[in-house]
Amino acid sequence: MDSLKSSNLGYPRIGVNREWKKLLEALWANKIQESEFEKKIEELRLNHLKLQQEKGIDLIPVNDFSLYDHMLDTAAMFGIVPKRFNYPGGVVSLSTYYAMARGSKGAPACEMTKWFNTNYHYIVPELNDITPVLTINKPLQAYREAKQKLGIDGKPVLIGLYTFLKLSKGYKSGQWDELIALFLPLYAQILRELEQEGVRWVQIDEPVLVSSLSVEDMDRITHIYKQLHEAAPGLNIMLQTYFDAVEHYEATVSLPVQGIGLDLVHGYDRNMQHMAKHGFPKDKVLGAGLIDGRNIWAADLQSKLTLLNTLSQYVPYERMIIQPSCSLLHVPVTTGQETKLGSEIRQVLAFANEKLDEIVLLTKAVADKDSEPIARELEKNQQALREINASSSRKKEHIQEMVERIDQQPSARAGTFAERRILQQNKWNLPILPTTTIGSFPQTSEVRQARKKWRTGEWTEEQYKTFIQEQIRLWINLQEEIGLDVLVHGEFERTDMVEFFGEKLGGFFFTQNGWVQSYGSRCVKPPVIYGDVEFIKPMTVEETVYAQSLTNKPVKGMLTGPITILNWSFVRDDIPREKVAYQIALALRQEVEALEKAGIEMIQVDEPALREGLPIKRQDWQHYLDWAVLSFRLATATVKNTTQIHTHMCYCEFHDIIDSIRELDADVISIETSRSHGELLHSFEEHTYDHGIGLGVYDIHSPRVPDVKEMVHMIDRSLSVLDPELFWINPDCGLKTRGMDETIASLKNMVEAAKSFREKSPVLSSSL
Ligand SMILES: CN1c2c(nc(N)[nH]c2=O)NC[C@@H]1CNc1ccc(C(=O)N[C@@H](CCC(=O)N[C@@H](CCC(=O)N[C@@H](CCC(=O)O)C(=O)O)C(=O)O)C(=O)O)cc1
Ligand SMILES: N[C@@H](CCS)C(=O)O
Ligand SMILES: [Zn+2]
Numbered sequence: 001m002d003s004l005k006s007s008n009l010g011y012p013r014i015g016v017n018r019e020w021k022k023l024l025e026a027l028w029a030n031k032i033q034e035s036e037f038e039k040k041i042e043e044l045r046l047n048h049l050k051l052q053q054e055k056g057i058d059l060i061p062v063n064d065f066s067l068y069d070h071m072l073d074t075a076a077m078f079g080i081v082p083k084r085f086n087y088p089g090g091v092v093s094l095s096t097y098y099a100m101a102r103g104s105k106g107a108p109a110c111e112m113t114k115w116f117n118t119n120y121h122y123i124v125p126e127l128n129d130i131t132p133v134l135t136i137n138k139p140l141q142a143y144r145e146a147k148q149k150l151g152i153d154g155k156p157v158l159i160g161l162y163t164f165l166k167l168s169k170g171y172k173s174g175q176w177d178e179l180i181a182l183f184l185p186l187y188a189q190i191l192r193e194l195e196q197e198g199v200r201w202v203q204i205d206e207p208v209l210v211s212s213l214s215v216e217d218m219d220r221i222t223h224i225y226k227q228l229h230e231a232a233p234g235l236n237i238m239l240q241t242y243f244d245a246v247e248h249y250e251a252t253v254s255l256p257v258q259g260i261g262l263d264l265v266h267g268y269d270r271n272m273q274h275m276a277k278h279g280f281p282k283d284k285v286l287g288a289g290l291i292d293g294r295n296i297w298a299a300d301l302q303s304k305l306t307l308l309n310t311l312s313q314y315v316p317y318e319r320m321i322i323q324p325s326c327s328l329l330h331v332p333v334t335t336g337q338e339t340k341l342g343s344e345i346r347q348v349l350a351f352a353n354e355k356l357d358e359i360v361l362l363t364k365a366v367a368d369k370d371s372e373p374i375a376r377e378l379e380k381n382q383q384a385l386r387e388i389n390a391s392s393s394r395k396k397e398h399i400q401e402m403v404e405r406i407d408q409q410p411s412a413r414a415g416t417f418a419e420r421r422i423l424q425q426n427k428w429n430l431p432i433l434p435t436t437t438i439g440s441f442p443q444t445s446e447v448r449q450a451r452k453k454w455r456t457g458e459w460t461e462e463q464y465k466t467f468i469q470e471q472i473r474l475w476i477n478l479q480e481e482i483g484l485d486v487l488v489h490g491e492f493e494r495t496d497m498v499e500f501f502g503e504k505l506g507g508f509f510f511t512q513n514g515w516v517q518s519y520g521s522r523c524v525k526p527p528v529i530y531g532d533v534e535f536i537k538p539m540t541v542e543e544t545v546y547a548q549s550l551t552n553k554p555v556k557g558m559l560t561g562p563i564t565i566l567n568w569s570f571v572r573d574d575i576p577r578e579k580v581a582y583q584i585a586l587a588l589r590q591e592v593e594a595l596e597k598a599g600i601e602m603i604q605v606d607e608p609a610l611r612e613g614l615p616i617k618r619q620d621w622q623h624y625l626d627w628a629v630l631s632f633r634l635a636t637a638t639v640k641n642t643t644q645i646h647t648h649m650c651y652c653e654f655h656d657i658i659d660s661i662r663e664l665d666a667d668v669i670s671i672e673t674s675r676s677h678g679e680l681l682h683s684f685e686e687h688t689y690d691h692g693i694g695l696g697v698y699d700i701h702s703p704r705v706p707d708v709k710e711m712v713h714m715i716d717r718s719l720s721v722l723d724p725e726l727f728w729i730n731p732d733c734g735l736k737t738r739g740m741d742e743t744i745a746s747l748k749n750m751v752e753a754a755k756s757f758r759e760k761s762p763v764l765s766s767s768l
Helices: 019-028 034-055 072-078 094-102 138-152 161-167 173-197 214-229 249-253 270-279 303-313 352-367 372-390 398-406 417-428 445-455 461-480 498-504 542-546 562-567 579-599 618-634 657-662 680-685 708-719 741-761 761-764
Strands: 112-114 121-123 156-161 203-204 236-240 259-263 285-291 318-323 507-511 516-518 521-526 528-534 558-562 602-606 644-649 669-670 692-695
Touching: 019 034, 019 094, 034 138, 034 352, 072 094, 072 156, 072 161, 094 285, 094 741, 138 156, 138 173, 161 173, 161 214, 214 236, 214 249, 236 285, 249 270, 259 270, 285 303, 285 352, 303 318, 303 352, 303 372, 318 352, 352 372, 398 528, 398 579, 417 644, 461 542, 461 741, 498 507, 498 558, 498 602, 528 579, 542 579, 558 579, 562 579, 562 618, 579 602, 579 618, 602 618, 618 657, 657 680, 708 741
Parallel strands: 156 203, 203 236, 236 259, 259 285, 285 318, 558 602, 602 644, 644 669, 669 692
Antiparallel strands: 112 121, 507 528, 516 521
8 A cells, every 4th residue: 555545334225215125125125126236235335335436435345235134145055954945956046135134934043132232133143063054155245246347346244154153053162263264265265266356455444352351262363364365365454353352463563464453543642552552463454443333423534634643653654544343234325315404413523435425535544634625624523522511501600510429319119129029919909921022013004104104293292192193003902802900002103212212312312214124124223312411200100000090900101221222322422432332311200199199000111222332341330330220220229119111132142241130130021032943041050040031932023923832932941940929921022013913813822922921820820
């Protein structure tokens, strides 16, 4: 390289208007043919590349695009298809690919879980007894497409072998060497073919390098990269890390690769300390991850230039590339459509496209220090940041004072769980193995259309309210007919469990089009926390009280917890995250109290993102768990002993955090279990859990209606490790993504499974 370059690590797939999502869903609904789908998808993919080319990015990633998820792509590329999908071998067809992601008749979907500490979910490859083969060289195909159709000399991206294996399942720890030996020749072939094609740089993502790896792990990684270097010595490998600082810095930067990509936002302190202590190798290029790929704030460009200057003490600019801290998959596409935001806010926002502009601007600013237009851009950026930092919304003294003295706020229930349990049993008189759901019912097109009409002014507030009440009434009746014991109002008034609260709490703003992929075609629009968070008025009381007025069965109030609101929002970065969490907790406490005062005495405070927010490095876990647990307790501790606090978690491995889950001191927790095929159950063999608990008895991500037998089997297994007196029966998660018919059919089977249990088990029935 002869001068400082700019690069990108990955571009959002979804398109400015979520075209990608719409195409996938149209294909699944048989509304378009595969050929039309492929044509339109190609258009989208090429447009994304063209945009990066026009912006002036030097190293444009290819093969970052996916038809669902990049881990699934990698598994499919290696022919890793579980036997239940009857895969005949060869290139994996689109129908098999989507069957793995979404399930098909008789074949449950592959497990899906969180991608590190993000809200993106990947499909977990199942390696069990499968011999991988290279069915297609996908990075090469993507490289050729960009070159032939746009003249772009792209940078193929692929998931590194070690990260791929670490995130897969279906093998034992003793099998590492065997597995590496199976995959190495395939990776070597990919790289050799890229080298022969004339590729300059390939980006190999190894985010596991930032996790708490052992020395043995590092030895295996060293072995892998030695072999790959030997296979394609003429190819430049950018070994890309992100989401934190590398764990074994010296060993990592000594690997036989040509570039090391470091996250200098989320791993800033530690990576800089490593560099100060050990320097940076003279024979390598530094991929300087300067622009935050996980948040939507405009960078402080002046301080980034200062940082670049510091970095140049370790690496000359000729061996440096400016890039985002990680793929831009985790931020929305462009601020261009946010026409309703005031200028104070809009000018401090940077989504994917604006982040690319920042990267290009920084690259130019280094090359041309005296440029006046660049100086003007830099000054504009400084002025915008000064304005937002001086904004009164960032300094609400009464809130900041409470947070400064957070230890003075109540954070423990009045009675112990044992005391509360008796009081609550007497109050609610529920049957053994009570049945409930997680909160949301189908967000049908009718519901979304109704909201659209209300938002665009076609419907009045009153019309929309009446519509929501009709939905609540319909579903209260249905839940009674189905025979559930604890009901919910259905969350019809909510677009999303976090966005909804973001629209109602002070200190937030929300975007019109700030969509981000969450899993498959499903997107979320994270609200933005820009100021101090405060409760303004009750947010959920009206709908919950209305639902309760329609039934004698208990209706659970339904809130999203402080940590989930924090983790699924874009958060201001001028104060520590834990302080923002406490602010949200104190605001939610007022909602919990308002519900209780209105007679709602079962309240669920969902914390599905609690595990996701766990720092990647183990040494940072305890501090996070301490403030996360405290936040939940601050939000829920002030209720009466007879008020039953529920919580819910999904999509991740809970094994490591069961002790913290217990410390939440929720009376009942519902946890997703079935998509990981009951693996969580092993945790309860090792740890006792002594509060109320419901392990999801069926997967809600698939349209498949599970039969009674399957659910009886799940319950049976759960009761072998959990106390039946504390056990609840519920699906894995909310039902908002499901259709009406399948939801009703599945819940009927679930209630039947619970009843058959109560009848068949004399031990259980006697305790009724
Ligand atoms: C529990 N999960 C959640 C996560 N993160 C969150 N922030 N929220 C979550 O619930 N992370 C982990 C999981 C991920 N799970 C899901 C599940 C489902 C979705 C989902 O369904 N997303 C929807 C978008 C939801 C939404 O805001 N809808 C708007 C409608 C927007 C729209 O497209 N309107 C159309 C008209 C409507 C129509 O015709 O259907 C338009 O404007 O043209 C609303 O309800 O008003 C999705 O579609 O992807 C996400 C994560
Ligand atoms: N109450 C929410 C939780 C999802 S994690 C729902 O049911 O959709
Ligand atoms: Zn859930």
